[in-house]
Amino acid sequence: MSWFEAETAVERITDVRWSAHVSGHWNIGTNPNGGYLAAIALRALRRLGPHPDPISVTTHFLRPGTAGAAAEVITELIREGRTITTARATLTQDGTPRLEMIASLADLTAPADVDHALTIAPPSIPPPSECVLRSGVEQGIELPILDRLDIMIDADQAAAGRAGTAAVSGWIRLGDGAEPDVLALLLFADAFPPSLFGLLGVVGWVPSIELTVHVRRRPASGWILGQFSTSDLHRGRMIENGALWDESGALVAQSRQIGLLLPRPAPTER
Amino acid sequence: MSWFEAETAVERITDVRWSAHVSGHWNIGTNPNGGYLAAIALRALRRLGPHPDPISVTTHFLRPGTAGAAAEVITELIREGRTITTARATLTQDGTPRLEMIASLADLTAPADVDHALTIAPPSIPPPSECVLRSGVEQGIELPILDRLDIMIDADQAAAGRAGTAAVSGWIRLGDGAEPDVLALLLFADAFPPSLFGLLGVVGWVPSIELTVHVRRRPASGWILGQFSTSDLHRGRMIENGALWDESGALVAQSRQIGLLLPRPAPTER
Numbered sequence: 068m069s070w071f072e073a074e075t076a077v078e079r080i081t082d083v084r085w086s087a088h089v090s091g092h093w094n095i096g097t098n099p100n101g102g103y104l105a106a107i108a109l110r111a112l113r114r115l116g117p118h119p120d121p122i123s124v125t126t127h128f129l130r131p132g133t134a135g136a137a138a139e140v141i142t143e144l145i146r147e148g149r150t151i152t153t154a155r156a157t158l159t160q161d162g163t164p165r166l167e168m169i170a171s172l173a174d175l176t177a178p179a180d181v182d183h184a185l186t187i188a189p190p191s192i193p194p195p196s197e198c199v200l201r202s203g204v205e206q207g208i209e210l211p212i213l214d215r216l217d218i219m220i221d222a223d224q225a226a227a228g229r230a231g232t233a234a235v236s237g238w239i240r241l242g243d244g245a246e247p248d249v250l251a252l253l254l255f256a257d258a259f260p261p262s263l264f265g266l267l268g269v270v271g272w273v274p275s276i277e278l279t280v281h282v283r284r285r286p287a288s289g290w291i292l293g294q295f296s297t298s299d300l301h302r303g304r305m306i307e308n309g310a311l312w313d314e315s316g317a318l319v320a321q322s323r324q325i326g327l328l329l330p331r332p333a334p335t336e337r
Numbered sequence: 338m339s340w341f342e343a344e345t346a347v348e349r350i351t352d353v354r355w356s357a358h359v360s361g362h363w364n365i366g367t368n369p370n371g372g373y374l375a376a377i378a379l380r381a382l383r384r385l386g387p388h389p390d391p392i393s394v395t396t397h398f399l400r401p402g403t404a405g406a407a408a409e410v411i412t413e414l415i416r417e418g419r420t421i422t423t424a425r426a427t428l429t430q431d432g433t434p435r436l437e438m439i440a441s442l443a444d445l446t447a448p449a450d451v452d453h454a455l456t457i458a459p460p461s462i463p464p465p466s467e468c469v470l471r472s473g474v475e476q477g478i479e480l481p482i483l484d485r486l487d488i489m490i491d492a493d494q495a496a497a498g499r500a501g502t503a504a505v506s507g508w509i510r511l512g513d514g515a516e517p518d519v520l521a522l523l524l525f526a527d528a529f530p531p532s533l534f535g536l537l538g539v540v541g542w543v544p545s546i547e548l549t550v551h552v553r554r555r556p557a558s559g560w561i562l563g564q565f566s567t568s569d570l571h572r573g574r575m576i577e578n579g580a581l582w583d584e585s586g587a588l589v590a591q592s593r594q595i596g597l598l599l600p601r602p603a604p605t606e607r
Binding site: 123 | 392393395397399415416421423425434437439441445447449451454455456457536537549553567568569570571573575576588591593598600
């Protein structure tokens with residue numbers, strides 16, 4: 068069992084209650100990564116219906132999770148249709164809701180009656196070996212999650228605040244060599260440096276208010292290429308768009324989140 | 338009171354139950370428009386907390402609504418924070434859930450401690466007077482909603498299947514001259530012709546599986562400019578991205594939906 072599988076595992080208590088343990092290995096600073104926490108809730112939702120692939124997952128982050136502590140997931144099956152299951156979940160710790168999720172699941176490999184197709188080709192970036200390892204420099208905080216994920220950043224965008232655009236791209240994979248799956252894509256959509264750092268420099272912790280991920284195809288084995296950019300930043304709230312491709316060049320997920328840029332002390336005050 | 342206000346009105350029955358009436362004036366074919374139905378649910382959610390502006394609204398469409406019939410909205414306040422209220426709603430008719438919504442609300446005019454800003458400028462398109470009135474031709478179905486909304490489409494993209502790209506842009510406003518507000522933006526994000534028609538021609542009814550709208554700024558008076566494009570279509574499910582600007586050029590909302598392209602009879606079989 069991979070680290071990711073083991074550390075997002077849920078155990079059924081009743082039909083609507085699941086127990087889990089929130090690991091400290093996926094932290095951004097002292098808080099569990101949002102995509103990691105969401106993967107725990109999604110793992111419970113996946114077991115409610117017959118459809119394995121999350122085609123739309125929206126997570127509202129209510130409060131930071133607590134690392135190294137038990138969690139409970141409360142689920143509700145909203146509708147089980149022939150092609151789509153819709154369900155929701157609340158992840159709680161110590162009786163306090165940490166995130167609220169709604170998701171639709173389907174079977175991405177089911178044949179369709181429509182032949183038309185359209186997609187987005189991956190951007191051309193250097194291979195992982197020519198990228199630079201993600202460090203904590205962009206955020207000025209410790210990143211325990213880097214022991215669990217290999218994240219290689221396109222060097223042109225790796226110099227905080229010097230890229231001139233609010234964009235970041237690079238490669239990501241599970242750190243123990245496990246292959247990516249549709250659940251890992253949810254994590255990968257929230258594990259790159261905040262794209263604002265390319266424009267603003269060190270941005271600190273950028274909490275997500277809400278993250279929506281659309282999984283489009285099951286990923287092939289190997290690295291996943293991610294590209295993220297901030298399209299709108301206004302009164303401290305930013306919209307960040309993301310896309311993930313597998314090594315075969317197939318678009319495997321699209322994401323959008325609304326996040327919060329927190330005030331930081333001016334450099335001279337540090 | 339505008340048509341939009343009157344026909345999306347909700348009346349409190351208890352703290353968690355609201356009654357409404359689904360009008361037949363906002364139909365796409367025989368089904369109420371999804372953005373219109375969602376606006377009813379959002380109107381109830383707005384009354385749960387102190388924050389007036391929906392900054393993130395995700396709606397899962399479970400079944401089509403029934404036009405000209407009563408509806409009930411069941412609400413739940415998930416969290417009322419200092420700056421953000423998070424809540425969810427189920428809209429039912431005849432005891433059957435039609436849509437499920439989760440939303441975060443805030444005050445878009447509240448001062449922020451962060452000065453950095455970034456935005457997307459509106460595309461340059463002809464003024465409304467030089468655009469063409471939306472007709473039902475793109476979908477091959479009746480559009481009663483065009484009695485309630487003025488929708489002017491950029492002529493370059495108005496010839497179904499001839500634009501060569503899955504994109505549409507144009508102008509929209511409430512048909513009775515009422516000014517746009519943050520709730521109307523939810524409706525406007527789901528009222529343009531499906532952007533696939535520019536590529537594929539007549540596409541029929543394209544049901545939304547899930548629609549997420551991020552309202553970014555309160556709109557100024559006048560027309561709203563909308564631009565929509567389909568980025569990925571695979572096995573009949575498409576991702577459509579949208580953006581709305583007001584007449585001052587301010588980005589007022591971003592949207593993304595996953596929709597379903599239904600099989601259609603080949604032209605020779607019609």
